Amino acid sequence: MRNDYIGAQADINVWNPAVDLPDDFSTAQIWLKNGDGPIFETVESGWTVNPKLYHDKATRFFVYWTGDSYKSTGCFDLTCSGFVQTSKQVVLGGTINPVSSPSGDQYHLTVGLFLDKNSSNWLLKVGPNNNATAVIGYWPGQLFKYLSHSARVVQWGGEVYSTQIRTYPHTATAMGSGYYASGLYGNACYMHYVRIMDDSPSFKYPEFATAWSDDPTCYSALNTIKGSGDEPVFYFGGPGRYLPYCP
Numbered sequence: 001m002r003n004d005y006i007g008a009q010a011d012i013n014v015w016n017p018a019v020d021l022p023d024d025f026s027t028a029q030i031w032l033k034n035g036d037g038p039i040f041e042t043v044e045s046g047w048t049v050n051p052k053l054y055h056d057k058a059t060r061f062f063v064y065w066t067g068d069s070y071k072s073t074g075c076f077d078l079t080c081s082g083f084v085q086t087s088k089q090v091v092l093g094g095t096i097n098p099v100s101s102p103s104g105d106q107y108h109l110t111v112g113l114f115l116d117k118n119s120s121n122w123l124l125k126v127g128p129n130n131n132a133t134a135v136i137g138y139w140p141g142q143l144f145k146y147l148s149h150s151a152r153v154v155q156w157g158g159e160v161y162s163t164q165i166r167t168y169p170h171t172a173t174a175m176g177s178g179y180y181a182s183g184l185y186g187n188a189c190y191m192h193y194v195r196i197m198d199d200s201p202s203f204k205y206p207e208f209a210t211a212w213s214d215d216p217t218c219y220s221a222l223n224t225i226k227g228s229g230d231e232p233v234f235y236f237g238g239p240g241r242y243l244p245y246c247p
Helices: none
Strands: 007-013 025-036 039-049 060-066 108-116 121-127 134-139 153-161 189-197 220-225 232-237
Touching: 007 025, 007 153, 025 060, 025 108, 039 108, 039 121, 108 189, 153 189, 153 232
Parallel strands: none
Antiparallel strands: 007 108, 007 189, 025 039, 025 153, 039 060, 108 121, 121 134, 189 232, 220 232
Protein backbone atom coordinates (compact mmCIF):
# COMPACT_ATOMS: atom_id res chain seq x y z
CA MET A 1 0.00 0.00 0.00
CA ARG A 2 1.35 3.38 -0.97
CA ASN A 3 1.42 6.11 1.69
CA ASP A 4 1.82 9.73 0.64
CA TYR A 5 2.14 12.31 3.39
CA ILE A 6 2.13 16.07 3.02
CA GLY A 7 2.55 16.95 6.68
CA ALA A 8 3.29 15.79 10.21
CA GLN A 9 3.17 17.36 13.65
CA ALA A 10 3.67 16.54 17.34
CA ASP A 11 4.18 18.01 20.77
CA ILE A 12 7.80 17.11 21.56
CA ASN A 13 8.61 16.83 25.27
CA VAL A 14 11.78 18.87 25.98
CA TRP A 15 14.70 17.55 28.06
CA ASN A 16 18.44 18.08 28.42
CA PRO A 17 20.07 14.65 28.02
CA ALA A 18 23.68 13.95 28.95
CA VAL A 19 26.09 13.86 25.99
CA ASP A 20 29.19 11.77 26.57
CA LEU A 21 31.78 12.14 23.79
CA PRO A 22 32.88 15.35 22.01
CA ASP A 23 31.38 14.34 18.63
CA ASP A 24 28.17 12.80 20.02
CA PHE A 25 24.76 14.41 19.79
CA SER A 26 21.24 13.55 20.88
CA THR A 27 17.93 14.65 19.31
CA ALA A 28 14.17 14.39 19.69
CA GLN A 29 12.55 15.17 16.36
CA ILE A 30 10.22 14.56 13.42
CA TRP A 31 11.51 13.17 10.12
CA LEU A 32 9.70 13.14 6.75
CA LYS A 33 11.41 10.93 4.17
CA ASN A 34 11.16 9.89 0.55
CA GLY A 35 13.57 8.21 -1.81
CA ASP A 36 14.55 5.28 -3.94
CA GLY A 37 16.08 2.33 -2.12
CA PRO A 38 19.12 3.33 -0.05
CA ILE A 39 19.07 6.90 -1.38
CA PHE A 40 16.59 9.03 0.53
CA GLU A 41 15.77 12.68 1.21
CA THR A 42 14.63 14.11 4.54
CA VAL A 43 13.39 17.24 6.22
CA GLU A 44 13.73 17.21 10.01
CA SER A 45 13.13 19.40 13.05
CA GLY A 46 13.00 19.19 16.84
CA TRP A 47 15.47 19.75 19.64
CA THR A 48 19.05 18.63 20.08
CA VAL A 49 22.03 18.67 22.43
CA ASN A 50 25.03 18.94 20.10
CA PRO A 51 28.23 20.22 21.73
CA LYS A 52 30.34 19.99 18.58
CA LEU A 53 27.98 22.20 16.59
CA TYR A 54 26.91 24.69 19.25
CA HIS A 55 29.93 24.57 21.62
CA ASP A 56 27.85 23.85 24.71
CA LYS A 57 25.47 21.25 26.14
CA ALA A 58 22.30 23.31 26.06
CA THR A 59 19.05 22.01 24.54
CA ARG A 60 18.49 23.84 21.25
CA PHE A 61 15.86 24.03 18.51
CA PHE A 62 17.14 22.78 15.15
CA VAL A 63 16.27 22.04 11.55
CA TYR A 64 18.06 19.64 9.21
CA TRP A 65 17.79 18.29 5.68
CA THR A 66 19.58 15.95 3.30
CA GLY A 67 19.11 15.16 -0.37
CA ASP A 68 21.33 12.07 -0.52
CA SER A 69 21.09 10.03 2.69
CA TYR A 70 23.44 12.34 4.65
CA LYS A 71 26.31 11.70 2.22
CA SER A 72 27.18 15.13 0.83
CA THR A 73 24.13 17.40 1.02
CA GLY A 74 22.29 18.99 3.89
CA CYS A 75 23.15 20.53 7.25
CA PHE A 76 21.86 21.80 10.55
CA ASP A 77 20.06 25.15 10.64
CA LEU A 78 21.66 27.76 8.35
CA THR A 79 25.19 26.32 8.28
CA CYS A 80 24.79 25.66 4.55
CA SER A 81 22.43 26.94 1.88
CA GLY A 82 19.10 25.17 1.86
CA PHE A 83 16.60 26.09 4.56
CA VAL A 84 15.20 29.62 4.14
CA GLN A 85 14.22 31.40 7.35
CA THR A 86 11.34 33.84 6.93
CA SER A 87 10.50 34.72 10.54
CA LYS A 88 12.53 35.82 13.55
CA GLN A 89 9.94 34.46 15.95
CA VAL A 90 12.16 31.43 16.66
CA VAL A 91 15.95 31.39 16.53
CA LEU A 92 17.37 28.40 14.67
CA GLY A 93 19.88 26.86 17.03
CA GLY A 94 18.45 28.90 19.89
CA THR A 95 18.33 27.52 23.43
CA ILE A 96 15.06 26.14 24.79
CA ASN A 97 14.13 26.98 28.38
CA PRO A 98 12.78 25.69 30.63
CA VAL A 99 13.30 21.95 30.17
CA SER A 100 11.47 19.09 31.86
CA SER A 101 12.63 17.43 35.08
CA PRO A 102 12.02 13.90 36.43
CA SER A 103 8.69 13.73 38.29
CA GLY A 104 8.52 17.52 37.89
CA ASP A 105 7.08 20.03 35.43
CA GLN A 106 6.91 18.87 31.82
CA TYR A 107 7.48 21.18 28.86
CA HIS A 108 7.01 20.62 25.15
CA LEU A 109 7.67 22.18 21.76
CA THR A 110 5.01 21.88 19.05
CA VAL A 111 6.60 21.32 15.63
CA GLY A 112 4.95 20.76 12.25
CA LEU A 113 6.34 20.21 8.74
CA PHE A 114 3.95 20.67 5.81
CA LEU A 115 4.23 20.55 2.03
CA ASP A 116 2.99 23.60 0.14
CA LYS A 117 1.70 21.83 -2.97
CA ASN A 118 1.69 25.04 -5.02
CA SER A 119 5.42 25.70 -4.56
CA SER A 120 6.65 22.20 -3.56
CA ASN A 121 8.31 23.86 -0.55
CA TRP A 122 8.26 22.17 2.85
CA LEU A 123 7.10 24.67 5.49
CA LEU A 124 8.33 24.56 9.08
CA LYS A 125 5.73 25.64 11.62
CA VAL A 126 5.80 25.97 15.40
CA GLY A 127 3.19 26.92 17.94
CA PRO A 128 1.78 26.35 21.40
CA ASN A 129 -0.40 23.50 22.60
CA ASN A 130 -0.57 21.13 19.60
CA ASN A 131 -1.23 23.97 17.18
CA ALA A 132 1.75 24.66 14.94
CA THR A 133 0.59 27.59 12.84
CA ALA A 134 3.49 30.10 12.84
CA VAL A 135 5.65 29.62 9.73
CA ILE A 136 9.36 29.94 10.56
CA GLY A 137 10.71 29.17 7.10
CA TYR A 138 10.87 26.53 4.41
CA TRP A 139 12.99 24.02 2.53
CA PRO A 140 12.76 24.90 -1.20
CA GLY A 141 11.26 22.16 -3.35
CA GLN A 142 14.19 22.33 -5.78
CA LEU A 143 16.43 20.79 -3.11
CA PHE A 144 14.67 17.49 -3.66
CA LYS A 145 13.63 15.00 -6.30
CA TYR A 146 11.27 12.78 -4.31
CA LEU A 147 10.19 15.04 -1.46
CA SER A 148 9.02 17.71 -3.89
CA HIS A 149 5.82 15.67 -4.27
CA SER A 150 5.25 14.00 -0.89
CA ALA A 151 6.86 11.99 1.89
CA ARG A 152 6.56 8.21 1.97
CA VAL A 153 7.66 7.80 5.60
CA VAL A 154 7.03 9.86 8.74
CA GLN A 155 9.03 9.15 11.90
CA TRP A 156 8.81 10.59 15.39
CA GLY A 157 11.41 9.86 18.04
CA GLY A 158 14.99 10.25 19.15
CA GLU A 159 18.42 9.78 17.67
CA VAL A 160 21.83 9.41 19.25
CA TYR A 161 24.81 9.88 16.97
CA SER A 162 28.10 8.45 18.21
CA THR A 163 31.03 6.42 16.92
CA GLN A 164 30.43 4.24 20.02
CA ILE A 165 26.99 2.89 19.09
CA ARG A 166 26.65 -0.91 19.28
CA THR A 167 30.30 -1.20 20.31
CA TYR A 168 32.05 -1.86 23.62
CA PRO A 169 32.05 0.31 25.58
CA HIS A 170 28.82 1.86 24.34
CA THR A 171 28.51 5.63 24.50
CA ALA A 172 26.90 7.03 27.64
CA THR A 173 25.10 9.68 25.60
CA ALA A 174 21.44 9.61 26.61
CA MET A 175 18.35 9.85 24.44
CA GLY A 176 15.31 11.85 25.51
CA SER A 177 15.30 12.26 29.28
CA GLY A 178 17.86 9.50 29.83
CA TYR A 179 15.11 7.19 31.14
CA TYR A 180 13.85 4.19 29.22
CA ALA A 181 10.39 4.47 27.65
CA SER A 182 8.96 2.35 30.48
CA GLY A 183 9.44 5.34 32.80
CA LEU A 184 6.33 6.85 31.15
CA TYR A 185 4.98 10.34 31.82
CA GLY A 186 7.16 12.51 34.03
CA ASN A 187 10.25 10.37 33.50
CA ALA A 188 10.54 9.25 29.88
CA CYS A 189 10.56 11.67 26.96
CA TYR A 190 7.29 11.61 25.02
CA MET A 191 5.51 12.86 21.96
CA HIS A 192 1.82 13.67 22.23
CA TYR A 193 -0.79 14.74 19.66
CA VAL A 194 1.08 12.86 16.95
CA ARG A 195 -0.56 13.76 13.65
CA ILE A 196 -0.13 13.21 9.92
CA MET A 197 -1.71 14.90 6.92
CA ASP A 198 -2.28 13.11 3.64
CA ASP A 199 -4.27 14.07 0.57
CA SER A 200 -7.49 14.20 2.64
CA PRO A 201 -6.26 16.80 3.76
CA SER A 202 -6.96 16.71 7.48
CA PHE A 203 -5.01 16.06 10.63
CA LYS A 204 -5.33 12.52 11.87
CA TYR A 205 -3.61 10.06 14.12
CA PRO A 206 -1.56 7.71 11.89
CA GLU A 207 -3.39 4.46 11.27
CA PHE A 208 -0.25 2.31 11.19
CA ALA A 209 1.92 3.71 13.99
CA THR A 210 4.44 1.32 15.55
CA ALA A 211 7.22 1.76 18.12
CA TRP A 212 10.70 0.49 17.24
CA SER A 213 14.28 0.78 18.50
CA ASP A 214 17.41 -0.33 16.67
CA ASP A 215 19.45 -0.51 19.93
CA PRO A 216 16.80 -1.73 22.42
CA THR A 217 19.06 -2.58 25.36
CA CYS A 218 20.35 1.00 25.41
CA TYR A 219 17.33 2.98 24.14
CA SER A 220 13.70 1.88 24.05
CA ALA A 221 10.37 2.97 22.54
CA LEU A 222 6.76 2.43 23.59
CA ASN A 223 3.42 3.56 22.22
CA THR A 224 0.76 3.32 24.91
CA ILE A 225 -2.56 4.75 26.07
CA LYS A 226 -2.51 6.60 29.40
CA GLY A 227 -6.16 6.01 30.28
CA SER A 228 -9.61 5.17 29.00
CA GLY A 229 -10.59 7.40 26.11
CA ASP A 230 -7.07 8.79 25.66
CA GLU A 231 -5.08 8.56 22.45
CA PRO A 232 -1.67 6.86 22.43
CA VAL A 233 1.38 8.69 23.73
CA PHE A 234 4.75 7.76 22.23
CA TYR A 235 7.56 7.35 24.80
CA PHE A 236 11.21 6.86 23.95
CA GLY A 237 14.73 7.21 25.31
CA GLY A 238 17.40 5.64 27.43
CA PRO A 239 20.70 6.24 29.18
CA GLY A 240 23.09 4.74 26.67
CA ARG A 241 25.77 2.80 28.56
CA TYR A 242 24.04 1.36 31.64
CA LEU A 243 25.33 -1.84 33.22
CA PRO A 244 24.44 -4.65 32.91
CA TYR A 245 21.89 -3.92 30.16
CA CYS A 246 23.95 -1.67 27.90
CA PRO A 247 27.65 -2.41 28.52
